[in-house]
Amino acid sequence: MEEGGSADAAPAVQRRRLELTVEVPTGSGLGALRQAVLGWGEANRRDLPWRATRDPWHVLVSEVMLQQTQVSRVLGPYRRFIERFSTPAACAAARVADVVVAWEGLGYNRRAVYLHRTAGVLVERHGGRVPVDLTALVSLPGVGAYTARAVLSFAFEVDTGVVDTNVARLLSRAVAGHPLGAVSSQKLADSLVPAGRAWAFNQSLFDIGARHCVARHPDCHGCPLRRRCRWAAAGWPPPDPAAASAGTARPQSRFAGSDREGRGRLVTALRRRSIAATELARASGWAGEPERARQIADELVRDGLARWGSAGLLELA
DNA sequence: TAAACGTGGCA
DNA sequence: TTGCCACGTTT
Incomplete structure (x- = not known):
């Protein structure tokens, strides 16, 4: 269009x-x-669950989940997550792997790693609370212009x-x-x-x-x-003003056959069990491309999602 | 099935 | 400063 x-x-x-x-x-x-x-x-x-709360941490969690993920898909994971990690301290005290497991179904798994790191920063630098400060919020991992202002507006009623x-x-x-x-x-x-x-x-x-x-x-x-x-x-004259605006959707590269697809499959598998280096290719869905599978695994490690454990097993970080 | 959805890293 | 790209899952 x-x-x-x-x-x-x-x-x-x-x-x-x-x-x-x-x-x-x-x-x-x-x-x-x-x-x-x-x-x-x-x-x-x-009537959405996160609209019933002004708890800043709960608001932050919901907004991070809502990044790139539609409401219908956030509903279930949000309740589970809040029950399990009801405060920044509870989240920070958990292992990254637990947070990534709780993230199941949401995709863009780096957000789970960022959220865990953010919980750590909140505990270490902000007394375990969410700061009412745009600059401080934006500096948190995984928190950008949108999420920072959403928290200010929805948790603190900042104009x-x-x-x-x-x-x-x-x-x-x-x-x-x-x-x-x-x-x-x-x-x-x-x-x-x-x-x-x-x-x-x-x-x-x-x-x-x-x-x-x-x-x-x-x-x-x-x-x-x-x-x-x-x-x-004006009678809806083309082009649609939204099309060329910042922050509006652009076409994505094809997902099928992409690295993202393989990463997703690998993280899904890792939620259940650790994976030997020799099984990486099959677990990522690229039986014929062991090199690519190994590369993706290394990227997961770099992103803080996974790590090489004992006996050369890849596991959730 | 194509469409929906922010952040971070980089040029 | 801005734009481009990578990043996953569901319906």
């Missing part, structure tokens, strides 16, 4: 110039937008915008009406948050983005922002 040919013709320079023209709605327009978002959220908010892929799409289409870079996008989100209502506002923006302002065929009919949407007001 965004491969329409004209997308390639838009150089980065042009996008930057466009960003300078972002007009933040002011006065009553802004108030009306906030009300539309908050009002819709009150009536339509989904900050939280830009995930859904919100990035919504902002570029409905509010700006043109593509946004990461910086403009964040500033715009920040400017929209009603004082003291960051939790409700950001949760509602997530839901509107996820349920109406979707990537492929946006459900504008019934969207609470329909009447204030710039892109809709």
Whole structure:
């Protein structure tokens, strides 16, 4: 869709110039937008386990799980994980292997390693608590701009915008009406948050983005922002502003036959048992490529997911 | 089945 | 600063 040919013709320079023209709605327009978002959220908010807690550690865990992983897949693992590692101290005290085992089903297993390291930093440098500080949060392993602000907003009610892929799409289409870079996008989100209502506002923006302002065929009919949407007001002229915006989805390289596939199979196997070097190829699904299997194993070790144990067995770290 | 989903490392 | 790439699983 965004491969329409004209997308390639838009150089980065042009996008930057466009960003300078972002007009933040002011006065009553802004108030009306906030009300539309908050009002819709009150009536339509989904009941999700992590929305019932403001425990900063639980919020952090849920947000890390929600990186690159959809809600439906996080539901089960989240409950299990919180039960097992209810505090940063409990997580830090566990072995990485235990955290990786608890991570089962979520994928992107490095996140489990990062979360374990983050728990360690929280214990060692922040008194076992999650700091209420953007710089400190972003410096934690596996915590980036999105997760840091999600924690500030959802656990501490700090007035900050939280830009995930859904919100990035919504902002570029409905509010700006043109593509946004990461910086403009964040500033715009920040400017929209009603004082003291960051939790409700950001949760509602997530839901509107996820349920109406979707990537492929946006459900504008019934969207609470329909009447204030710039892109809709202009008659949805192509290209879709979201397509060229920062933080929105891009096509991925093929998964089948990739290193990721083999890594995934190897970690899945390692959750059950240690693996001899001679069995690596079979366990990773590449019976004919022992060298590649060995390479992937070494990368798992480098990433802190696995280690070479006694007797030349590869095991969870 | 193609689509969904942030962070970190690097250029 | 920005963009590109690697990183897994489910439906």
